[in-house]
Amino acid sequence: MRILLTGVTGYIGKRLLIQLLDEGHHIICAVRDVQRFNDKLDLRKGTIEVIYTDFLKPESLENIPSDIDAAYYLIHSMSTTTGDFEKMEKESAINFKKYIEKTNAKQVIYLTGIINNDHLSKHLNSRKKVEETLASEKYALTALRAGIIVGSGSASFEIIRDLVEKLPIMITPIWVKTKCQPIAIRNVIQFLVKSLLNPYTFNKSFDIAGTEVLTYKEMMLKFAEVRKLKRRIITVPVMTPKLSSYWLYFVTSTSYPLAKNLVKSMKIDVIAKKNDLAEVLDIKLLGYKEAIELAFDKIRQNDVLSSWYDSFTENFHEMNVWQYMEVPKFGCFRDIKERKVIDEKKTLDRIFSIGGKNGWYYGDFLWSVRGFIDKLFGGVGLRRGRKNLNYLEAGDSLDFWRVLYANKKEKKLLLFAEMKLPGEAWLEFKIVDGILYQTASYRPLGLSGRLYWYSVLPFHYFIFNGMINSLVKS
Helix, strand or coil: CEEEEECCCCHHHHHHHHHHHHCCCEEEEEECCCCCCCCCCCCCCCEEEEEECCCCCHHHHHHCCCCCCEEEECCCCCCCCCCCHHHHHHHHHHHHHHHHCCCCCCEEEEEEECCCCCCCCHHHHHHHHHHHHHCCCCCEEEEEEECCEECCCCHHHHHHHHHHHHCCEEEECHHHHCEECCEEHHHHHHHHHHCCCCHHHCCEEEEECCCCCEEHHHHHHHHHHHCCCCCEEEECCCCCHHHHHHHHHHHCCCCHHHHHHHHHHHCCCECCCCCCHHHHCCCCCCCHHHHHHHHHHHHHCCCCCCCHHHHHCCCHHHCCHHHHCCCHHHCCEEEEEEEECCCHHHHHHHHCCCCHHHCCCCCHHHHHHHHHHHHHCCCCCCCCCCCCHHHCCCCCEECCEEEEEEECCCCEEEEEECCCCCEEEEEEEEEECCEEEEEEEEEECHHHHHHHHHHHHHHHHHHHHHHHHHHHCC
């Protein structure tokens, strides 16, 4: 099918794009900055066409082709720092509808929020008005209403993770007792894909949610259980919405405009109305803990396809797990070294021969000590590398690292730490335009993880500088 996809540089849009391409569709990506969108998806079954559109500028919508079968509307302005987001969202919806009605589109699928309360927040009230605006006699509208979305990179996931991992004791606002029904990002994408041109979904709205109704407090405590952290939450009634917004902003990775709108939404119960859509579309709903475990599995495997921060980044097409964590507020530490390569072939040979009997080119004694300490605490220790290190493949063990990605033609090697750590760590070697980038990334678990990072920084300075200097020398 020929499908128009809006919001493609956002958290949901990026993941939906990849899934639709895997289904073999031709996707017309509507973006405001064509130069910024340069994703490498040539190995997918489907095809991509990128067009410039700004739904606040009607003249740009002339670029939308008429021969499309369906369209996804994934546009919102909740994180905007300027202007009235309600007004912007309504204007975007009006312009979108006007031009889609000129096409052959049979269906528009709109992902929105659960609306089941007369006292809606400004955010949810805006979503409701957009849904009403998008209704048309020229095409069938399918509205999928979701609450909290749980997945690696989602705003709610990152906020909860930051709160739980940074604060052993939390003094929280009264809204942590508000009830909601979270849904796994995997299930959201399944609903979006399987609703496509399905007559059962035409001109209907469905609440989509997971299997559990939880308070925000319960969500944080369950998150702590998954991460094996002991946390205490004390609720106080004196924290105003403004203070709550600042609290989220300073402690977590969210932006202030998003924090402000989230706080207003969090005061209202968001529970899905029962329906049979999951059964009709044959979707197995995941539980909250299962969704969290799946998210961390994606992080460990460097498979974070997108994050809520994508729409703010300038290099969307180069986004990967450590770049998405680069923003200091995300709570991930990085140690980046770069050197000009003198002999690329020799440097690549050294990179793909690293570890095992060949050692790490600098401070091998310190690496051995780290391996010994790891073994004392029940870890894998050092010297587990393969005999033939020139043909590393994903899944290979390399001392106390696991190879996640190895491609000599792409000049890239990515390792994931299997040593005993209070967190997750990655080590990447990559040559781009004659420059070797050596990146150590570390996502700490709780306060102990942060203390660990600062304690090893002096060793990192000597080991990682010495290693990259040895890799690039002639």
